[in-house]
Amino acid sequence: MTVPGRGFEPATGDGPAAEPGGRQAELRTAYEGLLQIRRLLNGSAGASVPAPWEVRQLPRAVALVLEAAGIAPSAVDAQGRRTRTGYRVVEGADPGRAEVTWLGPAGGGAAGEEQERLTACAAVLERLGWVCLLYRGPRRRRFLEVEPPGGPGPSGGPG
DSSP states (O other): EEEEETTTTOOOOSSOOOOSSSHHHHHHHHHHHEEEEEEEGGGGGGGGSOOOHHTHHHHHHHHHHHHTTTTOOOOEETSEEEEEEEEEEOOOTTTTEEEEEEEEEEETSSHHHHHHHHHHHHHHHHHTTTTEEEEEEEEOEEEEEEETTSSTTTSSOOO
């Protein structure tokens, strides 16, 4: 979906289910733009290192990469109930980090597949230079913490 003044908004897993095939052209254009910006800004590191804008908008950048890789986002209905199993990307508990969880409708089995699915998410993100750590959180549910190389913060250092 294109939002005035913001451009394409990747699926974070907290919105309604997208129409099949309706976003593919916009998604492809946004992802190719991400790679092109990386090549232009990162010199010899090219597309293998996140660009500064990605670090500043970490959840948005992570969601774009996951959606472009063909990993399904979770979805919610108008009442906020999960209607589809998939990834969910939010700001991390600490600044400069994003958190990826694997969620689905109640009783849908998302908890049983979360380790495998989050490991697949990590593999996609790590190929593009993100640092990913898999943790077990409250109620023993797993989550993936994502940060830029060199630690959180727009400068690439602690922050």
